[in-house]
Amino acid sequence: MYTESIEDYLKAIYEIQKEYGKVSTNSLSEKLNVAPASVTSMIKKLSEKKLVTHKRYQGVKLTKAGQKISLEIIRHHRLIELYLAEALGVPWDQVHEEAEKWEHVLSEDLEDRMDAVLGHPTRDPHGSPIPSRDGTITELDSIPLADLRSGQSAVVAEVSDHDPDLLRYVGKMGLYPKTKFKVLSIEPFNGPIKIQVEGSEHILGSGAAQYVFVTEVELPQSEMT
Amino acid sequence: MYTESIEDYLKAIYEIQKEYGKVSTNSLSEKLNVAPASVTSMIKKLSEKKLVTHKRYQGVKLTKAGQKISLEIIRHHRLIELYLAEALGVPWDQVHEEAEKWEHVLSEDLEDRMDAVLGHPTRDPHGSPIPSRDGTITELDSIPLADLRSGQSAVVAEVSDHDPDLLRYVGKMGLYPKTKFKVLSIEPFNGPIKIQVEGSEHILGSGAAQYVFVTEVELPQSEMT
């Protein structure tokens, strides 16, 4: 078993790698709220343990072993989030914090039991895919809601789960994963977006729309090719 | 919040205090599997934080503040044990290990939700009382099964939860809390004990009988006063 710290680093590396491709010391420093110097020394440790490869001043990359552990922790995290939401009614903006701690002490046995109770789910409450036990994951290809145009319809795929305020904000307008909605209007220069969700209209700030990812985009008739 | 280590020390101190009255450095060393020297230095820390009082070479005693935290952790531990058993079907010999870790990262909110789902229970799967939110606990007054005599009936109150093998052993004969049974015979010099549980007979070693605590003892007619 690895320390909580190591597991959190590996998870962060996986996530940054996925989002930006390259994983710099500074990006880890920011994500994990530790000083860059601390990251450097942890990188040295991870590198000695062959969990990441590292070229000085060039960022890190997960090894096969590192990715395995990383996905194992992400599986814990997301199963826990979903379990808390489903079985104990924890609101979706609070599950992340709880999972952040619990993920490190969850036994494999309990992981399996939760998985079974939930019916072997594939998505967490924010729409993120849950890696399978053997460490495979199918990332979604979705686009930010902010990139849609007037008249388009789409389905919410995933909402970033790192800011509880954001989750409460978009939750208030019903923008949960799998929810279909339509863009009524979108103002230029990152202006507000008017959307229709299940009959009612809402105004969504472009900042938030950056963190809501959508799929199944339908063009309005007039713009079909 | 306190560290996991501090919480485990406080919990151990509470338990030893309850069982033996006096809490020595060595008893903590054994219970926590750390060197006596480590205990001494932790005691110094707990003492500075006013969680225990300590007279050199004389053992420690929880302060009000120390007891409060201790009972808070014990509440977490026992609620978790019960939740795992009830909601996820974890066998009673495995819940302790899982709880030992999770207890330190459980939020108050989740504690309350589990408590509610379980219907505000008062006993964990091993029969131990669950402290209330405000830190009160009513310890049972029970006696070891080993102290019973031939012909007596009693009800299982509590089984020590620190040895999974013991739990599986007594579990096999159905000696769960609230189970009524009768002593058919008991051999002298710590000999084996023959008991009847729900119709069927079992032989119980005296070692195990030391860790099964019973209550509601009924004398056989012939020995009534």
Added chain:
DNA sequence: AATAGAATTTAGACCCACCTAAAAATAATA
């Protein structure tokens, strides 16, 4: 009361994860 044995504490050290301040390497810009 003296002494042997047991329990406890002190001394000194290790590993982990973090920090700040300063140096070094890389990237951006004039």
Added chain:
DNA sequence: TATTATTTTTAGGTGGGTCTAAATTCTATT
């Protein structure tokens, strides 16, 4: 290309929790 700015690493230090080996203090026994 030379200079400046940014990023990353090194150097040195702290606190938390543990260890072993050596003192100290208490307890039991003669």
